[in-house]
Amino acid sequence: MEKLTIGKMARMNGVSEQTLRLYDKIKLLQPCEINPETGYRYYHIKQCAQLDMIQYMKALGMNLASIKECFENQNIDQFKEVLRLQKQNIHNQIDALRHAEKTIDRAIEGYQRYEVAPREEMPVFEYQKARRIFCYDTKINAYSYGMEYYEQVLRALKKNYVLHRFPMSYFCNVGSIIRHEHFMKRELIATEVFVFIDDEFESSDGVEVIPEGMYVCLYCDGFNREEEGLRKLMDYIFSHNYQVVGDCISEILVELPTSSNYDRKAFFKLQIMVKR
Amino acid sequence: MEKLTIGKMARMNGVSEQTLRLYDKIKLLQPCEINPETGYRYYHIKQCAQLDMIQYMKALGMNLASIKECFENQNIDQFKEVLRLQKQNIHNQIDALRHAEKTIDRAIEGYQRYEVAPREEMPVFEYQKARRIFCYDTKINAYSYGMEYYEQVLRALKKNYVLHRFPMSYFCNVGSIIRHEHFMKRELIATEVFVFIDDEFESSDGVEVIPEGMYVCLYCDGFNREEEGLRKLMDYIFSHNYQVVGDCISEILVELPTSSNYDRKAFFKLQIMVKR
DNA sequence: CTAAACCTTGCAGCAGGAATAGAGTCAACA
DNA sequence: TGTTGACTCTATTCCTGCTGCAAGGTTTAG
Numbered sequence: 269m270e271k272l273t274i275g276k277m278a279r280m281n282g283v284s285e286q287t288l289r290l291y292d293k294i295k296l297l298q299p300c301e302i303n304p305e306t307g308y309r310y311y312h313i314k315q316c317a318q319l320d321m322i323q324y325m326k327a328l329g330m331n332l333a334s335i336k337e338c339f340e341n342q343n344i345d346q347f348k349e350v351l352r353l354q355k356q357n358i359h360n361q362i363d364a365l366r367h368a369e370k371t372i373d374r375a376i377e378g379y380q381r382y383e384v385a386p387r388e389e390m391p392v393f394e395y396q397k398a399r400r401i402f403c404y405d406t407k408i409n410a411y412s413y414g415m416e417y418y419e420q421v422l423r424a425l426k427k428n429y430v431l432h433r434f435p436m437s438y439f440c441n442v443g444s445i446i447r448h449e450h451f452m453k454r455e456l457i458a459t460e461v462f463v464f465i466d467d468e469f470e471s472s473d474g475v476e477v478i479p480e481g482m483y484v485c486l487y488c489d490g491f492n493r494e495e496e497g498l499r500k501l502m503d504y505i506f507s508h509n510y511q512v513v514g515d516c517i518s519e520i521l522v523e524l525p526t527s528s529n530y531d532r533k534a535f536f537k538l539q540i541m542v543k544r
Numbered sequence: 545m546e547k548l549t550i551g552k553m554a555r556m557n558g559v560s561e562q563t564l565r566l567y568d569k570i571k572l573l574q575p576c577e578i579n580p581e582t583g584y585r586y587y588h589i590k591q592c593a594q595l596d597m598i599q600y601m602k603a604l605g606m607n608l609a610s611i612k613e614c615f616e617n618q619n620i621d622q623f624k625e626v627l628r629l630q631k632q633n634i635h636n637q638i639d640a641l642r643h644a645e646k647t648i649d650r651a652i653e654g655y656q657r658y659e660v661a662p663r664e665e666m667p668v669f670e671y672q673k674a675r676r677i678f679c680y681d682t683k684i685n686a687y688s689y690g691m692e693y694y695e696q697v698l699r700a701l702k703k704n705y706v707l708h709r710f711p712m713s714y715f716c717n718v719g720s721i722i723r724h725e726h727f728m729k730r731e732l733i734a735t736e737v738f739v740f741i742d743d744e745f746e747s748s749d750g751v752e753v754i755p756e757g758m759y760v761c762l763y764c765d766g767f768n769r770e771e772e773g774l775r776k777l778m779d780y781i782f783s784h785n786y787q788v789v790g791d792c793i794s795e796i797l798v799e800l801p802t803s804s805n806y807d808r809k810a811f812f813k814l815q816i817m818v819k820r
Numbered sequence: 821c822t823a824a825a826c827c828t829t830g831c832a833g834c835a836g837g838a839a840t841a842g843a844g845t846c847a848a849c850a
Numbered sequence: 851t852g853t854t855g856a857c858t859c860t861a862t863t864c865c866t867g868c869t870g871c872a873a874g875g876t877t878t879a880g
Contacts, residue, residue, distance in 0.1 A: 286870080323715065440600045
């Protein structure tokens with residue numbers, strides 16, 4: 269049986285010649301014969317078995333170094349351990365991707381709500397499911413000092429947030445809380461900011477639940493409309509004598525990428541639970 | 545409010561200084577001020593908004609070029625389109641990872657079966673579910689010419705296999721078929737080889753189903769034991785007058801990474817369905 | 821004998837940084 | 851004013867798993 273040139277070997281196995289040269293160089297799969305004068309590589313057809321194995325292990329997500337190590341050690345138990353690790357690895361990757369997918373869904377949903385939301389800043393009733401948030405009290409009132417303090421507040425949240433190892437993919441869906449007592453006194457005081465997180469995160473310090481219920485909501489477009497919106501919401505609630513149940517939430521539904529000036533462009537949903 | 549040095553900006557946002565310098569270089573996020581004498585970068589705190597957005601988009605799986613483009617175009621619809629594409633993208637990645645996961649499970653299962661399988665090459669009864677295979681007839685009898693022809697047969701299968709866009713992760717779980725007629729005549733003739741594939745692949749040419757039922761199975765360790773095993777299986781079937789239903793399958797349960805010599809090291813499961 | 825196909829080495833490039841060196845700068849303290 | 855230590859600058863190299871190109875040598879079919 270004749271020897272295979274690199275091209276035949278490559279075509280037979282659906283890999284490129286460069287790939288075979290690379291495997292030769294890193295000693296992962298070396299041709300059984302090299303003509304010392306011409307440097308031509310010649311493979312034996314039985315070497316296809318190894319190439320199969322390499323491709324298989326690559327498909328499992330292993331990198332070339334690990335594959336090489338596996339070949340060298342020739343240890344079944346080690347290979348099984350590698351498989352176990354690889355499975356865990358893949359599991360984590362899938363989890364991460366699922367997060368990303370969920371986040372995209374959330375973003376798409378946000379945009380859809382943005383598009384259908386009432387533009388006239390009128391309060392509307394909405395029934396909302398319970399949602400989980402990661403909350404952080406910065407002790408600085410985000411409403412009293414303008415955007416720059418708001419950014420500082422957000423930075424404090426973010427620092428704490430990454431400390432808790434939440435994925436960055438949630439960090440576009442933030443909000444702030446005006447606690448019940450302040451809302452009732454019509455004070456615009458919010459020292460706490462939060463990020464919406466998934467239900468799968470167990471409770472720890474900072475994790476709170478915004479309860480399910482009927483909310484009065486008001487949508488407003490842009491940071492400069494937020495305070496006005498909050499005042500309108502208060503007016504509406506108090507003039508109709510609705511019984512306020514919990515805290516007032518100001519949620520950023522959508523944030524748009526912007527670079528022309530440094531200001532954030534966001535679409536808010538203000539909301540507070542009421543009893544009928 | 546004072547300007548932020550690169551270090552402060554980095555620490556505030558949980559990124560490295562190098563990353564910020566890279567973003568500056570590719571004009572993704574440039575400091576609002578650079579001291580022309582010292583070259584020091586100074587950021588405004590409001591620029592954190594952009595960095596948030598970058599990190600968010602990165603978490604969605606976008607690359608820096610797309611992120612930059614999004615910032616430049618400032619187009620909501622384009623961003624939504626990007627989100628849609630990204631969702632599809634993530635979906636595909638998850639699918640691929642699920643395949644890999646399944647394959648690893650299959651490999652682990654194979655090793656477990658390998659460990660508990662009877663060592664003495666005695667036929668055993670096993671009830672087996674239906675399994676789907678991608679089959680290819682090479683017209684060459686794999687048993688008549690030894691390993692080198694077997695490799696050629698496998699190459700032909702592989703070529704066809706990648707042509708059909710099946711993932712390489714299945715390619716460790718191959719087998720060959722001795723058709724009913726040959727088996728009944730005790731002929732070791734197998735021109736067809738196959739790969740086990742998942743049920744989710746729809747039927748097309750080459751895809752067959754190995755039916756559910758009771759099988760007589762015989763495990764053997766190594767290529768050199770395969771023919772002997774087949775003969776033992778035939779002896780057993782015919783001496784007990786079992787009624788053979790379909791074709792005889794020789795399946796590679798486990799293949800081990802090997803590099804010392806070029807020979808494959810595999811563990812076989814020979815199987816044929818019988819009627820009680 | 822020629823042309824086509826094939827092979828060789830070596831280098832450049834992708835993404836998204838990490839890590840390093842060597843030099844310059846800044847703020848605080850004595 | 852000097853010194854220290856923390857900080858920052860640029861520039862370069864490295865990582866993975868290849869792909870692609872250029873310049874040149876080899877093999878093979880007709």
